[in-house]
Amino acid sequence: MTDYQYAWMLYLTGATGCVLAAWLMFRRFGRAVTHFFVITVTVVLFTPYAIDAEKMTMAPAVYTLLFGFLDGGFASVKPVLKLMLGLWGCALILSLIYQLLTRHRGGATHEIPEPRRRQSTRQNRNQAYVEDDEPDFDYSPQARRANSSRGLSREERIARDELLNEEPIRAIR
Numbered sequence: 001m002t003d004y005q006y007a008w009m010l011y012l013t014g015a016t017g018c019v020l021a022a023w024l025m026f027r028r029f030g031r032a033v034t035h036f037f038v039i040t041v042t043v044v045l046f047t048p049y050a051i052d053a054e055k056m057t058m059a060p061a062v063y064t065l066l067f068g069f070l071d072g073g074f075a076s077v078k079p080v081l082k083l084m085l086g087l088w089g090c091a092l093i094l095s096l097i098y099q100l101l102t103r104h105r106g107g108a109t110h111e112i113p114e115p116r117r118r119q120s121t122r123q124n125r126n127q128a129y130v131e132d133d134e135p136d137f138d139y140s141p142q143a144r145r146a147n148s149s150r151g152l153s154r155e156e157r158i159a160r161d162e163l164l165n166e167e168p169i170r171a172i173r
Contacts, residue, residue: 004057011060015045035095043088049080 001009022041026034047061061080068077152160 008058012046015060018045031099035099036092039091039095040088043084043091047084047087049083 019038019042023034023038026037044062045060048058049061049064051057051059051064061084065077065080065084068080
């Protein structure tokens, strides 16, 4: 490997770390804001630009933009700026399409059924337990959130609720 390739390897490693840091910083603000900032950082850091078109010597466009502006003014950086803005716009449009197609996956909140109101202990003893059509335990993510984080079966949940409410468990009835 040449020094040029080592320099690019180090630059890309650092740029990847910066993109990861941007994601970690903005992920709590929501998906749209996170996508916007991560895409912006990615385009700024990863866009290459040919500084020598004959040898195809590439450099990061952000450096070309900075040093070109200091050397020749706005006219010399106009092609670099057009490239970066075009890539940024295309990436934002693709991100918007992705967000629209996946907006109801995983983030939807599911209604958790309210617990049944318990009758008095005396009424519970006199009344036979009525079975409903609820399965013992469903391993889907929705049911796991609705039931218990411990993976209790229906019978175990009923017994736990009765113990917590200081009611006799079903075996005593």
